[in-house]
Amino acid sequence: xxxxxxxxxxxxxxxxxxxxxxxxxxxxxxxxxxxxxxxxxxxxxxxxxxxxxxxxxxxxxxxxxxxxxxxxxxxxxxxxxxxxxxxxxxxxxxxxxxxxxxxxxxxxxxxxxxxxxxxxxxxxxxxxxxxxxxxxxxxxxxxxxxxxxxxxxxxxxxxxxxxxxxxxxxxxxxxxxxxxxxxxxxxxxxxxxxxxxxxxxxxxxxxxxxxxxxxxxxxxxxxxxxxxxxxxxxxxxxxxxxxxxxxxxxxxxxxxxxxxxxxxxxxxxxxxxxxxxxxxxxxxxxxxxxxxxxxxxxxxxxxxxxxxxxxxxxxxxxxxxxxxxxxxxxxxxxxxxx
Amino acid sequence: xxxxxxxxxxxxxxxxxxxxxxxxxxxxxxxxxxxxxxxxxxxxxxxxxxxxxxxxxxxxxxxxxxxxxxxxxxxxxxxxxxxxxxxxxxxxxxxxxxxxxxxxxxxxxxxxxxxxxxxxxxxxxxxxxxxxxxxxxxxxxxxxxxxxxxxxxxxxxxxxxxxxxxxxxxxxxxxxxxxxxxxxxxxxxxxxxxxxxxxxxxxxxxxxxxxxxxxxxxxxxxxxxxxxxxxxxxxxxxxxxxxxxxxxxxxxxxxxxxxxxxxxxxxxxxxxxxxxxxxxxxxxxxxxxxxxxxxxxxxxxxxxxxxxxxxxxxxxxxxxxxxxxxxxxxxxxxxxxx
Numbered sequence: 270x271x272x273x274x275x276x277x278x279x280x281x282x283x284x285x286x287x288x289x290x291x292x293x294x295x296x297x298x299x300x301x302x303x304x305x306x307x308x309x310x311x312x313x314x315x316x317x318x319x320x321x322x323x324x325x326x327x328x329x330x331x332x333x334x335x336x337x338x339x340x341x342x343x344x345x346x347x348x349x350x351x352x353x354x355x356x357x358x359x360x361x362x363x364x365x366x367x368x369x370x371x372x373x374x375x376x377x378x379x380x381x382x383x384x385x386x387x388x389x390x391x392x393x394x395x396x397x398x399x400x401x402x403x404x405x406x407x408x409x410x411x412x413x414x415x416x417x418x419x420x421x422x423x424x425x426x427x428x429x430x431x432x433x434x435x436x437x438x439x440x441x442x443x444x445x446x447x448x449x450x451x452x453x454x455x456x457x458x459x460x461x462x463x464x465x466x467x468x469x470x471x472x473x474x475x476x477x478x479x480x481x482x483x484x485x486x487x488x489x490x491x492x493x494x495x496x497x498x499x500x501x502x503x504x505x506x507x508x509x510x511x512x513x514x515x516x517x518x519x520x521x522x523x524x525x526x527x528x529x530x531x532x533x534x535x536x537x538x539x540x541x542x543x544x545x546x547x548x549x550x551x552x553x554x555x556x557x558x559x560x561x562x563x564x565x566x567x568x569x570x571x572x573x574x575x576x577x578x579x580x581x582x583x584x585x586x587x588x589x590x591x592x593x594x595x596x597x598x599x600x601x602x603x604x605x606x607x
Numbered sequence: 608x609x610x611x612x613x614x615x616x617x618x619x620x621x622x623x624x625x626x627x628x629x630x631x632x633x634x635x636x637x638x639x640x641x642x643x644x645x646x647x648x649x650x651x652x653x654x655x656x657x658x659x660x661x662x663x664x665x666x667x668x669x670x671x672x673x674x675x676x677x678x679x680x681x682x683x684x685x686x687x688x689x690x691x692x693x694x695x696x697x698x699x700x701x702x703x704x705x706x707x708x709x710x711x712x713x714x715x716x717x718x719x720x721x722x723x724x725x726x727x728x729x730x731x732x733x734x735x736x737x738x739x740x741x742x743x744x745x746x747x748x749x750x751x752x753x754x755x756x757x758x759x760x761x762x763x764x765x766x767x768x769x770x771x772x773x774x775x776x777x778x779x780x781x782x783x784x785x786x787x788x789x790x791x792x793x794x795x796x797x798x799x800x801x802x803x804x805x806x807x808x809x810x811x812x813x814x815x816x817x818x819x820x821x822x823x824x825x826x827x828x829x830x831x832x833x834x835x836x837x838x839x840x841x842x843x844x845x846x847x848x849x850x851x852x853x854x855x856x857x858x859x860x861x862x863x864x865x866x867x868x869x870x871x872x873x874x875x876x877x878x879x880x881x882x883x884x885x886x887x888x889x890x891x892x893x894x895x896x897x898x899x900x901x902x903x904x905x906x907x908x909x910x911x912x913x914x915x916x917x918x919x920x921x922x923x924x925x926x927x928x929x930x931x932x933x934x935x936x937x938x939x940x941x942x943x944x945x
Contacts, residue, residue: 276612280874359676477769499873499874503873518876518877520877520879521873521874521876521877530872530873530874531869531870531871531872531873532869532870533869534868534869535837535841535859535868535869535870535873536837536859536868537883538856538859538883538884538885539856539857539858539859539887540885541885542884542885542886542887542890543884543885544882544883544884544885545876545882545883545884546876546880546881546882546883547876547877547878547879547881548880549877549880552880
């Protein structure tokens with residue numbers, strides 16, 4: 270038994286999410302039943318998809334119930350176990366939610382995954398060697414399926430998904446151009462992540478202007494694009510897309526607040542015989558082992574050095590999350606809980 | 608040598624295409640060189656893609672040059688041949704253009720295809736057993752790839768592509784719902800083509816209203832859609848699309864006049880993990896034999912009885928074409944030249 274703090278959804282956002290949509294509560298963890306495991310979380314992952322769960326309308330997942338602990342990926346340490354597969358001291362990744370501790374059914378498929386921290390720091394299992402990394406891998410390998418020499422672009426390039434995408438694409442011999450917000454992020458994308466170029470979308474008032482910058486950065490056009498954002502970036506990329514180009518759609522952050530977000534020129538789908546495909550990585554568990562192996566090797570070998578923004582303590586999670594939605598984070602957004 | 612009338616592009620449209628964009632000219636056919644074939648056209652096919660060629664801007668094909676004979680599919684009879692593969696009296700399909708005669712290089716890959724008119728009337732080689740039929744087949748089989756029991760929709764359902772799509776989809780055990788303009792076309796789609804239902808888009812002021820009608824006609828949602836039109840129909844279909852649904856994009860007729868044609872809710876691509884893919888059937892010649900065999904058997908066996916709108920004489924082509932762009936045709940639009 271341990272004292273546990275939790276952040277629950279207190280109300281649904283009207284338009285932009287606010288700190289007042291969240292409430293912190295505390296309780297004691299229950300005593301374990303047979304088969305259960307008590308995990309103390311070291312890190313909580315904050316991700317854009319959580320914003321979608323706060324709404325009541327149809328999305329790819331059930332809405333988060335009011336009063337329920339916010340959903341979220343966690344990495345931590347087993348402190349007590351009544352399951353033979355897990356023992357105190359194991360490092361485990363799971364979906365523990367916005368709280369300090371979780372009680373997990375050790376028999377539930379994929380609920381807890383033991384990881385090794387000798388080569389890869391614990392926190393990276395929520396980023397490059399976790400869901401964001403596998404997300405980049407799936408979109409690149411299974412949807413874009415690039416050939417060496419092709420030009421690829423990715424929005425939110427400095428983030429957890431974007432940085433993994435860049436490393437994976439460079440390893441396949443592609444030219445990779447990032448799109449990010451602000452000079453500091455763009456410098457990081459080129460100098461530290463090794464992208465060929467990076468465009469600061471904040472320097473562009475509209476998608477026409479952004480597409481002119483893309484034309485300079487992608488003189489042979491764009492063969493594949495990984496979309497984390499939607500809106501102006503997607504419109505601009507489409508204007509520079511080559512025949513038979515592929516767009517993997519993983520995020521539409523600009524639309525989460527309910528603002529209308531049209532695609533300006535869908536006729537390009539026909540004109541350029543494009544393929545645009547949305548996906549959610551948790552529906553493709555069959556690729557995780559292969560993807561995690563490549564990503565773990567890249568992080569362990571230093572070819573991928575992901576950056577993290579770390580907020581301290583559970584109470585800092587709502588503000589860090591709202592900042593993430595506005596692009597204030599720099600790299601993978603985490604909350605350190607211990 | 609024969610007297611030949613030709614319709615050439617005289618000027619590019621500003622907005623809507625007009626009869627004045629075309630000009631009729633006449634000349635004698637040249638004497639044949641070795642390897643050439645002189646074909647007298649019986650039927651000319653009119654198709655929406657021709658509108659795109661009249662513009663000067665980037666599309667999937669080169670713009671039509673001013674003063675050049677308008678591009679178009681034709682079926683006709685060889686009247687003179689200096690190529691060993693062809694002899695006078697052969698029925699041949701080709702891209703002869705808007706004219707009475709064409710001189711064709713018999714050695715050019717795919718320029719002329721001999722066809723058999725014992726089972727299939729000559730004109731159907733421009734429709735159900737030609738490019739429109741193969742277009743339906745490719746979108747259905749290669750992009751939508753339906754399972755029996757799935758619900759599929761198609762816009763311009765009474766047209767050459769739509770009617771073939773319906774027959775091919777019913778043969779695969781799918782529920783097929785058409786979208787067409789006007790009660791007469793909708794009745795035809797259900798009663799003669801055998802679709803399960805057909806919605807008259809003209810009864811709906813916007814895509815929200817149309818999507819409500821789709822909800823009634825597709826109580827299990829939409830698993831696959833074949834898009835011939837774009838705009839309001841595509842927006843409405845997307846609102847009813849199921850998880851993992853597929854949209855084959857073959858036409859965006861509403862955008863050809865240069866009017867802005869946004870997609871209202873591209874976020875559905877992610878929410879429903881959709882795949883949207885544009886294609887041009889002439890880039891997939893590898894499927895033609897298999898597709899034509901199935902389509903020929905369906906027409907020969909009476910499972911597919913395509914309807915035709917036939918304009919009489921070359922001079923009627925521009926008006927028939929402008930009518931086609933406004934949906935005035937009923938079934939495959941042809942011009943009879945003999």
